[in-house]
Amino acid sequence: MVEIFETVEGEGTRAGFPTVFVRLFGCNLRCTWCDTKYSYPPEEAEFVMTMGEIVEQVKGFRSTHVCLTGGEPLLYGDKSAALIEALLGIDRLTDIHVETNGAIDLTLFLERIHSPKVRYVMDYKLPDSGESDKMLLSNFGKLRGQDELKFVIGSLEDFHEARRLLEQVPTKALPLFSPVWETMPPARLVELMLEHGLSQVKLNMQLHKIIWNPAARGV
Ligand SMILES: Nc1nc2[nH]cc(C(=O)O)c2c(=O)[nH]1
Ligand code: SF4
Numbered sequence: 001m002v003e004i005f006e007t008v009e010g011e012g013t014r015a016g017f018p019t020v021f022v023r024l025f026g027c028n029l030r031c032t033w034c035d036t037k038y039s040y041p042p043e044e045a046e047f048v049m050t051m052g053e054i055v056e057q058v059k060g061f062r063s064t065h066v067c068l069t070g071g072e073p074l075l076y077g078d079k080s081a082a083l084i085e086a087l088l089g090i091d092r093l094t095d096i097h098v099e100t101n102g103a104i105d106l107t108l109f110l111e112r113i114h115s116p117k118v119r120y121v122m123d124y125k126l127p128d129s130g131e132s133d134k135m136l137l138s139n140f141g142k143l144r145g146q147d148e149l150k151f152v153i154g155s156l157e158d159f160h161e162a163r164r165l166l167e168q169v170p171t172k173a174l175p176l177f178s179p180v181w182e183t184m185p186p187a188r189l190v191e192l193m194l195e196h197g198l199s200q201v202k203l204n205m206q207l208h209k210i211i212w213n214p215a216a217r218g219v
């Protein structure tokens with residue numbers, strides 16, 4: 001485990017809703033612009049919890065939304081699925097969204113978990129991340145209407161690659177374009193979206209970086 005905290009969701013369609021974040025330790029990627037480098041080695045996990053303890057802690061908050069994140073929360077296969085199922089046992093929750101990185105095959109999770117409360121927010125890595133060769137394009141077609149497909153855009157090259165992928169690979173998920181905080185001014189990204197007529201793409205600003213210090217943890 002890295003941390004469990006309650007704040008408002010900063011991203012995606014549920015941005016602004018009070019949400020409990022459950023951040024698991026470990027990631028199979030090393031993105032250049034990663035903002036959670038404390039969630040994988042050489043850093044160490046902050047603490048260890050059983051699934052029962054995680055559920056108890058989540059129960060202690062009042063938010064009806066939960067975000068399971070990392071790191072990469074689906075790194076642990078059956079165990080990740082079991083944690084999602086355990087969270088589904090909390091009656092209060094109406095939405096459990098999972099921030100996954102595009103390098104984990106969703107098949108296992110989609111075949112095993114059928115609740116409409118569970119949604120995947122896939123962060124598909126573009127060239128600037130340095131990890132685009134690890135992406136599983138086969139996930140695009142597996143995402144459903146309630147899922148989100150987020151592209152973190154750091155440069156013009158990233159923008160055109162995201163645009164090309166959306167044109168060529170069918171998906172039911174909602175596409176989101178999110179500017180890299182340090183290298184892509186949001187105004188420039190909006191200009192590009194309008195210039196290319198991307199009327200089905202939603203701009204995704206990281207609210208938590210606007211509300212708090214962009215380097216702050218646990219917000
Ligand atoms: N407020 C807030 N919203 C977020 N949405 C996704 C986050 C993440 O780190 O995965 C995150 C986060 O760390 N904080
Ligand atoms: S997948 Fe996410 S947590 Fe892992 S290195 Fe990339 S940005 Fe960081």
Ligand SMILES: [Mg+2]
Nearest residue numbers: 035036069208
């Ligand atoms: Mg974050």
